[in-house]
Amino acid sequence: MGHKKIIISALMMLALPIWVLAQRIHYSDPGRDDYRQVNFEIIGKVSSNIVIYKNYRSKNDLSIFDNEMKLKDKINLDFLPDKLINVDFVPYPDFFYMIYQYQKRNIVYCNVVKMDAAGQKLVGPVEIDTTQIGGASDNKIYSTIYSEDKQHIMVFKINKRNERNYFFTTLLYNDKMEFRKKSRLQVTMSKKDAVFSDFIVDNDGDFVFTRCSRNGSRDNISRMDLMIKPAMADSFRVNDIPLTNNFLDEVKIKADNINKTYLLSSLYYKQRRGNVEGLYIAIWDKAQNRVKAENYTIFNDELKEDAKSENTSAKTAFNDYFIRQVLPKKDGGFMIVAELFFTSSRGNNWNRYDYLYSPYSMSPYSSYNSYWSPYGMYGNPWNRWNYGSSTRYYSENIALFSFDPNASIEWSNILHKSQFDDNSSDALSYLIYNTGGEINFLYNQLERRVRLLSEQSVTPNGSVKRSPTLKNLDKDFEFLPKYGKQVGARQVVMPCMYRNYICFAKIDF
Template sequence: MACLLPLVAGAQQISYSQPEREDNARNTEFEIIGSVGGNILVFKNNRNDYALSVYDDDMKLEQRVPLDFLPRNMLTVDFVPYADHFQMIYQFQRRDVVYCLGATLGADGSILRRPELIDSSVVGAFQVKNKIYSVIRSGDKSRIMVYKINQNKKYDNVFYTFLLDGDLQLINNSRLTLPMEDKRNFLSSFMLSNDGYFIFSKLVRPTNKGNINAASLVVKPPETDSFLVSKLDLKGQFLDEVKLKLDNINKKVFLASFYYQQRKGNVEGLYAGIYNWAAGSFERASLLPFSDELKANARQQSSLKNAFNDYFIKQLVVRSDGGFLLTAEAYYTSSRSQPWNRWDYLYGGPWGFSPYSSYYYYSPFSPWYYSPYYWDNDRGTRYHYDNVAILSYDGSGKLEWSNFIRKNQYADDNAGQLSYELVNIGSELHFIYNELYRRSWLLTDVAITPEGKLRRMPTLRNLDKGYDWMPRYGKQIGSREVVIPCIYRNYISFAKIDF
């Protein structure tokens, strides 16, 4: 949506990889790295046996490269792909120390630069189960940040940041403290701009299962040891999850959240703002209420008042004209023992991961690697992923158009085949998802134009039977290419779609 390309008609083409005997679906965790040097690379972990599968452009396996230099029981690994190489940043514990290292590998999996230490942390005699360091990168991959957050006795967060260039060379490292006041404060949506600004949100919720009643945007310039904290004017309203999106060209942060007039009330509309990090101030922050007409289009079996209560914001797409596009998906669960509750989902409940259960969190939609059985695996629970709302706002915050992709997806115990993958090809957005057809899932492609018109694309070519698609774990690897994992006869496979 940020740029418009000539519209190219025609059906999409699918290329499949052959399942490898090591990649049993229940044992294999993976990360789609991307397109590097004409190859498509996928990292795999089979019970701490690490390997890199190198596929050609037709998804034929060229080689499987063992990564023997990696330590067993890694805590996390992150990848930053470039045209002819990729960076691997990983961490592991040895005795009472957690180490964070970075290495450079080529398109064939060869080691171009041996692992070098980025930082280490003494953690004591206990075994660390979660990562100590987090890694984020800028949109153009020219900047990478490795950071860790410690908490002192006053609940304040002590940050250690390491700003690196694309070759993992240190630009700046800082130690600085962010006051947190009390346990009601938490952090989210960590991002890094192309010019090295570290940006995230600081939020306050009054109770363990309440929504947000105070919020700030926190900015750290690339070569300073201080935070700039800008408080949001919530205009007496309460917020849901706060989503951020960077506009690197204009040095702006777009933020959006559903808002409520009272704690645990109904979704009334969108709270949206724009922050200019070069000027250090907000350009706009306003309430954008949903009309009755929009709510009527959004509701499924609900009343008009709670039409958006099952929707969660998924993506923000910044437009070149200063406006933005938002997608939100209806999601809920049903269980024999527990009723669905939005607040349990957001703030911790019987369904597992809660993004708001700690002072800072990491999205359940972006784990360091994926397994079809890793997330949303709860016996006795039925998962529902329904309609997708697409809302387009102009630069002044006015709703230009809205549309809805109508779908009704559900599955018991595991949601790996539900939800969708968003593919931005410039001329339009494509929503790839499974649709129930004659008791089987049929991969479906629905496109939306910059004017808000939906087009149901022709059935994808080479859509072989026997492949169970997991679109939500896919990754766009090029301007018109996306790789989506599949399960074939209980083995992990990968399919590339060319638009």
């Protein structure tokens, strides 16, 4: 009898529509004040709740959703000041930290508060640091980064005294926000046209970035140093990495905490402002304090032909690609994800160098004797921006590259997509979610004048699998994939537009 029940249950499961087994989507109800212009950040899954921060003008709220995206509570963060400059979040399984900064007269304050899954204060607000500035300013001064295991949290600021002298102040905390170390360090640039890479803190609490030099303010990188400040040290270890007469684009750095290495990557050129030739890779070994492996991978004609945009030649195929992610693998190898992105404007030609070295990039342009924020506003939903009403945005193919622990390429492939929009890039690009066995990409694809959420996945050997358009989609909701977040093993939360309102969808795969 028991065997019959099992067989009947199995047959019933097979009879279900495929989309029931593939994914479930729950939408939140848009609130009356969740206008299109609202700033937001998906903090993540805290205990059993989905917690989302929202800001509109001087109003700051936490929306607490249940597992079906029903609003459980809306918490008014009345302890936050009206003139808030920036907010960062460090989420944990059952609580999160909110680190925020604001200005009062000529003082910028940086505070932290610990909150639970219901949006209630557990500790704080507690003042972390203050900075005196000259005159009125709404610029972000403090930046917050944290290690992959979230055992180290760093708040830092950079004071630019002149074109060649930068003074770093770093504040290191543990996962309980207990103070560990404060350091003040000077970084001198050999040339005034300098640029930094991403800033990271690894699982040992070490602060790491690259210092790069260019031959001009809109030129390629011709020199690079790897800067490492050990957690409890008060100085940088400066490591020159020769580029052998090649020129780099934007340098990306990622900590491989399992294998104790730093992964450096960039698109590269053989001549200044020429065409992109391939990928530069360097693997820095922490224990041996040296470059463990290095490689210049040249893109072949077949790959260029597959990667190019419709109106470009194979020779210039990668000129508008940008490295978006560096994904370490357990064996010491890693995967690089790059995306084709460009814009067109009336009377203005698209310029890669203006995009890279704008005020929103890692290029330290600011007035003398002022504080400079390395992250600016690009890519942060809390400060979405665009070029203006006459701009069309294009977000197209995704290039994937897998490298072994010796920096040699294992495989490459192209995920084909075609996206464009006028006035805003919010609905373009993609969201990555990792299921362990595959890397999955979610993005909008235009079908019959309607943007539908589509999916492609990549296996460890580089095979690309295109899934059917996601089912059970409500056509009245337009997804904003690049602002989404993976909150579980097979679960993502993604913002979407409903008419002129922001709401959120939870997708279970």
